[in-house]
Amino acid sequence: MARRVERCSAEPADLSEAGIGEGVSEVIVTTRSASGEPNAAPVGVISESNRYFARLYEGSRTLSNVRETSKLAANVTSDAVLFVKSALGNLDEAEFSLFFSSSDSDYGFPVLSEASSWIIFETVFTESSLFQLTPVAVKISRKEVKAVNRGFNAVVEATILATRFGRAKDEGEKEETKKKMRFFAEIVEKCGGRREKEALSVLREKIKNYPSRL
Amino acid sequence: MARRVERCSAEPADLSEAGIGEGVSEVIVTTRSASGEPNAAPVGVISESNRYFARLYEGSRTLSNVRETSKLAANVTSDAVLFVKSALGNLDEAEFSLFFSSSDSDYGFPVLSEASSWIIFETVFTESSLFQLTPVAVKISRKEVKAVNRGFNAVVEATILATRFGRAKDEGEKEETKKKMRFFAEIVEKCGGRREKEALSVLREKIKNYPSRL
Numbered sequence: 001m002a003r004r005v006e007r008c009s010a011e012p013a014d015l016s017e018a019g020i021g022e023g024v025s026e027v028i029v030t031t032r033s034a035s036g037e038p039n040a041a042p043v044g045v046i047s048e049s050n051r052y053f054a055r056l057y058e059g060s061r062t063l064s065n066v067r068e069t070s071k072l073a074a075n076v077t078s079d080a081v082l083f084v085k086s087a088l089g090n091l092d093e094a095e096f097s098l099f100f101s102s103s104d105s106d107y108g109f110p111v112l113s114e115a116s117s118w119i120i121f122e123t124v125f126t127e128s129s130l131f132q133l134t135p136v137a138v139k140i141s142r143k144e145v146k147a148v149n150r151g152f153n154a155v156v157e158a159t160i161l162a163t164r165f166g167r168a169k170d171e172g173e174k175e176e177t178k179k180k181m182r183f184f185a186e187i188v189e190k191c192g193g194r195r196e197k198e199a200l201s202v203l204r205e206k207i208k209n210y211p212s213r214l
Numbered sequence: 215m216a217r218r219v220e221r222c223s224a225e226p227a228d229l230s231e232a233g234i235g236e237g238v239s240e241v242i243v244t245t246r247s248a249s250g251e252p253n254a255a256p257v258g259v260i261s262e263s264n265r266y267f268a269r270l271y272e273g274s275r276t277l278s279n280v281r282e283t284s285k286l287a288a289n290v291t292s293d294a295v296l297f298v299k300s301a302l303g304n305l306d307e308a309e310f311s312l313f314f315s316s317s318d319s320d321y322g323f324p325v326l327s328e329a330s331s332w333i334i335f336e337t338v339f340t341e342s343s344l345f346q347l348t349p350v351a352v353k354i355s356r357k358e359v360k361a362v363n364r365g366f367n368a369v370v371e372a373t374i375l376a377t378r379f380g381r382a383k384d385e386g387e388k389e390e391t392k393k394k395m396r397f398f399a400e401i402v403e404k405c406g407g408r409r410e411k412e413a414l415s416v417l418r419e420k421i422k423n424y425p426s427r428l
Contacts, residue, residue, distance in 0.1 A: 017358075017359070018359060019358075019359035019360050019361045020361055021360060021361065021363060021407055022406075022407025022408055022409075023363055023365050023405050023406045023407035023410060024363065024364065024365070024404065024405035025361035025362070025363060026361060026362040026363070026364060026405075027361050027362075044364075044405065045361070047407075074361075076359055076360070076361045078362065116359045117359045140359055142359070143357035143358050143359050144231075144233075144357050144358075144359075145231070145232060145233035145290055145330045145331045145354055145356070145357050145358075146233050146235060146290070147233045147234055147235065147239035147240060147241050147259070147288075147290045148239070148240040148241075148292065148366075148367070148370055149235060149237055149238065149239060149240070150238065150240060150258075150367075150370065150371070151237050151238070152362075153362070153364075153367035153370070153371075156362055156364065156367070157364070157367070180397070183394070190238065191237050191238035191240075191258065192236075192237045193235055193236025193237035193261075194236055195236075196237060
């Protein structure tokens, strides 16, 4: 059962037990449109003295949904495939489950079924593309011990590079990006487990129309 | 209390609960010399169908200790500072604690006090620099949820590059390595928490005699 959090906007809250530590935490943010359509995308949640922020980009489904509902859920996961799929498309309906709260009577709020934990935040626009996040519900499903897998990290980095590739300002920057992506792909091949290698295949499939392959 | 593992050499064992997953798990390996001197260094533990291996490099203290005692402990941690310090030197005595078993009457075996989990392995040399690892004791101290921090991952990558820098075969390779290190340092500055930023400072301090600074 998820825990409702006392709503006290702008009060600092410690979310480290739910997996959001100091600095920037890479999570998969789930949102829904006003009509209830779920969306998932990787986002960095910024933690500064137990205050939380996220930068949401113009043109993204995440931003338009947040404008419609003033809510997002940060899902903590170490599933490499979910990062790639949500970065370069959307997730299958089956990946989502719905959290119902008394304030959310019409639609439930989408979270990831397989997340180790999730936090639902209310969002307030601050400046530029930055939103302040206030937690309103938290669920911790699975605690574990896990050694660093460089292959997993490399999938995250390669995915970020892939999403930026289209915005490269010239051929030189594109070449540099592809070189970095090959560097990370080699780490995935060398250090990844099955799930990381599957993520790399999905990434390669998604970007196969890029000028030259990863 | 640590759990002793049934000793059945060459029998597969599932260590995923202790944090050693598929592919290569980056851990801090602790060893001791015949005379009881402890050492710590980052090592990748390779998992293949629940069989475990580690590649140990000629000239390393880890290899000479393993030759003397046929044992190593894999410590799972997400402490960036421990990765840097153990990669480019040794850890302070205070970082170690000793595990005593009936077969280890003279000296305890060193493990890391702050590890989330550790596994003590018996080692058998196979071929080239590869050792097969058979677990003989396991301790899981702390399970948690933790979102990916790119800053932490970047510390691990920058540390690996730093250890390879001295072996670069020419100026071109050195320049390429420094460029990658700057790329990762930027990620640490942007995404890391306090511990990751401290790790970067330690790394910069350790390598300050390199031809040009990170």
